[in-house]
Amino acid sequence: MNRLLAVAANTYRETVRERVLYNLVLFALLMTVSGLLMKQLSIRQDERIIKDIGLGAMELFGSLIAVFLGVGLVSKEIERRSLYPLLAKPLGRGEFILGKFAGLGFTLLVNVAVMTAGLYLTLAATHAAFDPNLLKAVYTMFLGLLLVVALALLFSALSSSMLAAVGTVILIVAGRFSDIIRNMKQVAPGTPDWLSHALYYALPNFRNFDLKSRVVHFDPVPLADLGWITFYAAAYLAVVLGLALAVFRSRDLV
Amino acid sequence: MRLGRWAFLILVPVLPFVQRQVDARLGVHRAQQEALYLTGSQLRRLAPGYESLLADLYWLRTVQYYGGQRIWGGGHYELLAPLIDVVTDLDPRLEIAYRYGAIFLCEKPPVGAGDCERGVAILEKGVRNNPLNWRLRQDLGFFLFTFLDDPKRGADVLMEAARLPGAPFWLESLAAQILYKGGDRETSRRIWRGMYEQAEEGPMRYNALAHLRYLDALDQAEAIGRLVRAYQERTGRRPGSLDELRAAGLLRGRPVDPSGAPFAYDQETGRVSIDRRSELWRPLEPGGKQ
Numbered sequence: 001m002n003r004l005l006a007v008a009a010n011t012y013r014e015t016v017r018e019r020v021l022y023n024l025v026l027f028a029l030l031m032t033v034s035g036l037l038m039k040q041l042s043i044r045q046d047e048r049i050i051k052d053i054g055l056g057a058m059e060l061f062g063s064l065i066a067v068f069l070g071v072g073l074v075s076k077e078i079e080r081r082s083l084y085p086l087l088a089k090p091l092g093r094g095e096f097i098l099g100k101f102a103g104l105g106f107t108l109l110v111n112v113a114v115m116t117a118g119l120y121l122t123l124a125a126t127h128a129a130f131d132p133n134l135l136k137a138v139y140t141m142f143l144g145l146l147l148v149v150a151l152a153l154l155f156s157a158l159s160s161s162m163l164a165a166v167g168t169v170i171l172i173v174a175g176r177f178s179d180i181i182r183n184m185k186q187v188a189p190g191t192p193d194w195l196s197h198a199l200y201y202a203l204p205n206f207r208n209f210d211l212k213s214r215v216v217h218f219d220p221v222p223l224a225d226l227g228w229i230t231f232y233a234a235a236y237l238a239v240v241l242g243l244a245l246a247v248f249r250s251r252d253l254v
Numbered sequence: 255m256r257l258g259r260w261a262f263l264i265l266v267p268v269l270p271f272v273q274r275q276v277d278a279r280l281g282v283h284r285a286q287q288e289a290l291y292l293t294g295s296q297l298r299r300l301a302p303g304y305e306s307l308l309a310d311l312y313w314l315r316t317v318q319y320y321g322g323q324r325i326w327g328g329g330h331y332e333l334l335a336p337l338i339d340v341v342t343d344l345d346p347r348l349e350i351a352y353r354y355g356a357i358f359l360c361e362k363p364p365v366g367a368g369d370c371e372r373g374v375a376i377l378e379k380g381v382r383n384n385p386l387n388w389r390l391r392q393d394l395g396f397f398l399f400t401f402l403d404d405p406k407r408g409a410d411v412l413m414e415a416a417r418l419p420g421a422p423f424w425l426e427s428l429a430a431q432i433l434y435k436g437g438d439r440e441t442s443r444r445i446w447r448g449m450y451e452q453a454e455e456g457p458m459r460y461n462a463l464a465h466l467r468y469l470d471a472l473d474q475a476e477a478i479g480r481l482v483r484a485y486q487e488r489t490g491r492r493p494g495s496l497d498e499l500r501a502a503g504l505l506r507g508r509p510v511d512p513s514g515a516p517f518a519y520d521q522e523t524g525r526v527s528i529d530r531r532s533e534l535w536r537p538l539e540p541g542g543k544q
Binding site (some may be wrong): 038041042048051052053056059141176178179180206207210212213216217 | 289299302303304305306307314318344347
């Protein structure tokens with residue numbers, strides 16, 4: 001456990017040194033604050049516009065951070081040959097993979113917290129009432145980002161950074177179109193049911209983590225919904241991290 | 255290097271000029287194409303998870319388009335209905351887009367597009383997408399009665415609205431008034447006063463206030479018309495101008511409408527009406543109703 005935490009802490013330190021991270025977080029904050037300007041161009045939609053832009057920016061830039069930093073977690077270590085001395089130490093490959101995941105996950109948690117604080121401050125500047133429901137959308141968004149990190153880690157263990165980025169982005173996009181995949185038959189009538197069903201259940205369903213519209217419209221989000229989303233994320237994460245571990249273990253790195 | 259500097263100095267001021275020429279030739283068509291080819295349902299498919307954000311951006315665009323056309327576009331609003339359609343396809347629960355969109359479409363030019371069939375269609379879409387929203391049904395009822403002159407349908411929709419949770423108690427009596435009294439001015443005044451009292455600060459409230467002031471101006475014009483007839487009965491001739499009514503002691507102040515503009519007076523017919531130069535003036539309805 002201590003070794004896992006050491007890898008996680010090291011990964012966190014490494015990722016917070018990346019300049020791209022600060023650029024993306026800064027851009028997300030700027031976008032959120034730009035809601036203050038956007039509201040001037042609209043009619044009576046101040047709060048909604050700021051929430052939509054803030055949550056949208058948080059998700060978009062969070063995904064970019066997860067992909068850009070996640071795809072290099074293993075492949076960069078291999079390319080820089082810094083992995084070999086690590087594996088020569090008493091460190092299991094499982095501890096390495098989970099430590100990397102936990103480290104980047106913590107980086108994302110800090111970033112999401114900063115962006116959430118930025119969103120609440122922007123809302124406070126417009127004298128909007130504090131809306132704790134937003135945190136529910138932020139929580140599920142964070143679960144989705146953890147899944148992106150796990151996918152990036154899996155591809156990173158499989159191939160180079162570039163290919164890992166392409167593979168991860170394809171899965172994110174496919175996961176966002178899950179509803180269309182389920183109803184593929186309406187678009188392509190010849191598609192067999194088993195194929196659309198298999199794809200629908202196999203691909204990560206990123207729509208599950210999207211509660212933005214519900215919280216912006218003040219719809220109630222029951223705790224049971226959050227429980228099921230958390231369960232889905234935990235199960236999918238276990239499968240993807242298990243696969244990443246299996247792939248990493250099968251690689252000849254000695 | 256020197257040549258590059260000269261080219262830079264020449265090209266920088268030339269660019270805005272060229273852009274203006276391109277806008278003048280293609281501007282309207284480009285915007286139309288964009289609105290026509292990218293429908294709301296296509297945009298929904300393009301950006302899953304960001305529909306709400308896109309709806310906001312398209313709503314900003316709609317408001318800017320409406321404002322721009324109202325001020326500089328000479329009252330041409332061809333893209334208004336497609337834009338509102340895109341916004342409400344992207345976010346079917348964006349109440350404000352239905353309510354303001356219907357006003358923008360229904361009001362007569364140059365204030366609006368003067369296309370109330372489409373305005374009512376937008377509200378009907380809003381009612382279909384939000385069956386429990388009494389405000390949208392209330393607006394639909396008002397608009398059917400006020401702009402499409404259909405008291406029967408208007409009253410039916412208001413009765414439906416009155417039965418929804420949270421609806422104000424007076425909607426039911428207003429529906430009955432519309433049904434039995436039809437299009438009298440007092441009913442219109444009640445409708446616009448209701449709209450005015452419910453609306454928050456902004457164009458919706460301003461629009462309701464403008465209608466109330468217009469109705470007041472019609473009342474005043476009728477009252478002055480009655481004074482013209484009284485003057486004629488007293489003197490055997492119509493006054494040459496409305497100032498003569500003041501000189502005869504029939505009017506105390508200068509006859510101006512609620513916007514401060516003097517009323518128009520036709521000595522031939524003795525008719526007093528809102529002056530064309532007044533901000534409250536509206537074109538005549540078919541049949542001469544102002």
